Amino acid sequence: MNVIRSKQGSAKNPAYMDFADPGVWKSILDARRVFLFLDLDGTLVEIAPTPSAVDLSAEGRRSLAELTTTPGILVAVVSGRRIEEIQNFLRLSGIFYVGLHGLETLTPQGERICHPVDQEVIDALQSLLEKFNRSISGVPGIFFEDKGMTLSLHFRLAKKEKASEVVKEFVRTVATFRERGVPLEVLQGREVVEVKPTGMHKGKAVAYLLGRYGKGALPIYMGDDVTDEAAFQSLGQGGMAILVTEIPRATAATYYLRNPEEVHEFLKSLIHWRGKTT
Ligand SMILES: [Mg+2]
Structure with a gap:
């Protein structure tokens, strides 16, 4: 049975990302550009009893919108949901939408890239x-x-x-x-x-976007699930992988944050710090 699990070889317990510590911002401030990849369910929003019941606060929406206009930051939302569903929920322009674990991608310019399926x-x-x-x-x-x-x-x-x-x-x-x-x-x-x-996963989608649109950018990926592990691994040495989890577990991510609330706090800090560099 081909069940995807994190590769135990590269998995270890992550460190809590104390983003109040200016030290964690060094590589982010040094980078010419940042390519920020965000999972949706369990990362930007709490997991809800049904997929349609997820909720995002007005404040969360505002900071995501601000993120899309912060210079030097590219944003992609990477989900197992369909693109239209993510778009209807977030209502954000100027970002990459990656749906169905990378089987479909929509660029900010409106180009749609679909992975062929038999x-x-x-x-x-x-x-x-x-x-x-x-x-x-x-x-x-x-x-x-x-x-x-x-x-x-x-x-x-x-x-x-x-x-x-x-x-x-x-x-x-x-x-x-x-x-x-x-x-x-x-x-x-x-x-x-x-x-x-088979043949497509979030890691491949992230690697593709980085190669085509993110040359020289510092990649940051935030996700909560087993399906995000391939994306953590795709960032390579220089990237910043952040697992969202209340209880730290073996992962390919270097850091963890506890919940979507902390993710939004991190995003606000990112806007704050990157806003200062321009
Ligand atoms: Mg998720």
């Missing part, structure tokens, strides 16, 4: 959806989110035992598709399990 993958996802929609009908708290090129099974509101039974069966069924050669992989997220085509 028809057999789309067919397999539809077949999984049909089969499991039948088996979860009547089970409270478990539901699918059909994103076309990926499929998410949410179970945050379900009884634990029932959810684990359904998820096990779901993962087993995906394995049967894989055995038949369909290039699918499973991502285990925070009370969501997602199936997506």
Whole structure:
């Protein structure tokens, strides 16, 4: 079974990012440009019982908007959600939107870049959806989110035992598709399990954007989930990877912050410090 987990070889416990300490800002202030990559759920917003129930404060919105106009900062929001959904929620212009773990990207100039997906993958996802929609009908708290090129099974509101039974069966069924050669992989997220085509992940999307638009920029990536580990790894030595987690765990990130509230405090400080350099 191809379940993505952080590579334990490069994983260690991160240090708390004490951004009140001017020392942590040195590399950020020295950089000519900063390319800031932000995950959405669990990073910019608290995880909500359902994907549509997430919330962002007016203050958070204001500082994100300010960030997009701060000179020398490029911003990308990188999510497993579809681009349109992220756009409708954030309503920000002048940023990169990366959706479906990098399968689709929209540049600030409006160029849309799509990673090709085989028809057999789309067919397999539809077949999984049909089969499991039948088996979860009547089970409270478990539901699918059909994103076309990926499929998410949410179970945050379900009884634990029932959810684990359904998820096990779901993962087993995906394995049967894989055995038949369909290039699918499973991502285990925070009370969501997602199936997506192989060959693309957040790390590749970040590396692509850095190579094409961020030459010479200091990359900063903030994310909370296992799916963000590939992105942490893609930054390389010079980058700044920040995991968002209440409880520090083994990760490829160097630093951690505890929650989205602290992420927004960090972003406000970033605007403050970078604003001074211009
Ligand atoms: Mg997340």
